[in-house]
Amino acid sequence: MRVIHSPVQAEHTYRHEVVSGLPVPAYEVPARAAAIRDALERDGRHRLAEPRGWGLGPILAVHDADLVGYLEGAWAEWVASGRAARRTAIVPDTFLLAGYRGAMGEASRPVAPEGRIGYWCFDTMTPLMEGTYRAARAAVDVAVEVAEAVLDGERAAYGLCRPPGHHAARGMFGGYCYLNNAAIAAEWLVRRSRMRVGILDVDVHHGNGTQAIFYERADVAYASLHSDPQRLYPYFSGSAEETGEGPGLGATLNVPLAMGTDDDAYLMALERAVDWLLDRTDGPLVVSLGLDTFEQDPLGDLAITHDGFRRCGELVAGAGRPLVIVQEGGYAVAGLGEAARQWLAGVDARAAAHRPE
Numbered sequence: 001m002r003v004i005h006s007p008v009q010a011e012h013t014y015r016h017e018v019v020s021g022l023p024v025p026a027y028e029v030p031a032r033a034a035a036i037r038d039a040l041e042r043d044g045r046h047r048l049a050e051p052r053g054w055g056l057g058p059i060l061a062v063h064d065a066d067l068v069g070y071l072e073g074a075w076a077e078w079v080a081s082g083r084a085a086r087r088t089a090i091v092p093d094t095f096l097l098a099g100y101r102g103a104m105g106e107a108s109r110p111v112a113p114e115g116r117i118g119y120w121c122f123d124t125m126t127p128l129m130e131g132t133y134r135a136a137r138a139a140v141d142v143a144v145e146v147a148e149a150v151l152d153g154e155r156a157a158y159g160l161c162r163p164p165g166h167h168a169a170r171g172m173f174g175g176y177c178y179l180n181n182a183a184i185a186a187e188w189l190v191r192r193s194r195m196r197v198g199i200l201d202v203d204v205h206h207g208n209g210t211q212a213i214f215y216e217r218a219d220v221a222y223a224s225l226h227s228d229p230q231r232l233y234p235y236f237s238g239s240a241e242e243t244g245e246g247p248g249l250g251a252t253l254n255v256p257l258a259m260g261t262d263d264d265a266y267l268m269a270l271e272r273a274v275d276w277l278l279d280r281t282d283g284p285l286v287v288s289l290g291l292d293t294f295e296q297d298p299l300g301d302l303a304i305t306h307d308g309f310r311r312c313g314e315l316v317a318g319a320g321r322p323l324v325i326v327q328e329g330g331y332a333v334a335g336l337g338e339a340a341r342q343w344l345a346g347v348d349a350r351a352a353a354h355r356p357e
């Protein structure tokens with residue numbers, strides 16, 4: 001399989017994130033991508049390559065230009081104002097919640113750097129540093145390159161995106177995500193293919209950003225399997241009652257899962273989600289491949305094994321749709337490379353079985 005990655009993504013590397021007010025060692029580290037890359041290289045069945053630069057076009061088709069402009073200049077703005085001394089990353093401490101303004105109408109754009117980061121970012125776990133914007137741009141280039149490979153006729157291709165993307169919405173970043181790689185790939189596919197595209201989000205966390213971006217759209221169907229947000233981040237979205245709005249009504253499917261869900265139970269839910277997507281789309285599937293459903297993941301609470309990941313890959317490839325597979329979460333670094341390797345091996349096994357010769 002074609003595997004796209006970029007060394008620029010490793011420029012985003014902060015030491016700590018703030019969880020419930022305390023600094024804890026970062027979970028979303030470059031070692032994650034290195035582990036996956038090493039495992040796929042050693043596997044020997046994949047062709048690794050770097051992406052072309054796709055510019056801002058695909059990004060601005062999904063994200064608010066002011067968010068993108070903010071991300072581009074944020075670190076320099078802290079440096080220029082003297083605020084970046086004694087620190088290598090910035091984290092917001094004051095957030096604009098919906099209820100803050102109430103009947104007062106929209107807030108005017110904040111001026112102070114501290115206000116600006118709290119305007120665009122929704123949690124304390126997504127630090128912004130010098131290399132963040134470049135890395136996020138590289139991750140988008142990876143995702144678009146994978147979409148292009150599929151438009152060029154590949155049955156499946158994989159993008160080793162880092163930072164991940166599915167928690168980032170049109171005008172908001174968080175959840176270790178700055179730009180929504182999967183949503184950008186999906187929008188790119190819609191515009192280039194004129195087909196209805198499906199997004200299958202198997203990260204253990206609900207993809208609030210992706211869901212929000214396409215919530216009122218009929219041409220992109222979004223299906224997500226995740227730990228019930230009543231237990232797990234991001235807490236405020238992902239219930240089964242959320243099914244879309246307006247023209248998008250019925251084009252969102254959420255499947256919250258019980259704690260400890262194992263391979264067999266997971267595969268049944270996955271089959272249902274894939275069938276649901278096949279009924280509503282005719283084009284490629286974008287897979288938001290979070291591997292934090294792994295039994296050893298420090299952030300998840302499901303129990304998928306390496307063998308389960310292989311079965312998942314086989315099941316999804318069995319849909320017969322071109323697959324644009326982009327990496328999301330997955331934090332058990334020791335088992336992460338093998339998890340990705342197994343998932344992609346499952347895809348390749350099924351694709352080979354389907355080939356006519």
Ligand code: SP5
Pocket residue numbers: 019125164165166167175176177203205233290292298299328329330
């Ligand atoms: C892309 C992605 O997977 N983002 C997930 C962001 C979740 N961050 C939540 C961190 C909460 C840490 N709680 C510590 C629990 C340790 N067992």
Ligand code: ZN
Pocket residue numbers: 203204205290292328329330
């Ligand atoms: Zn996740």
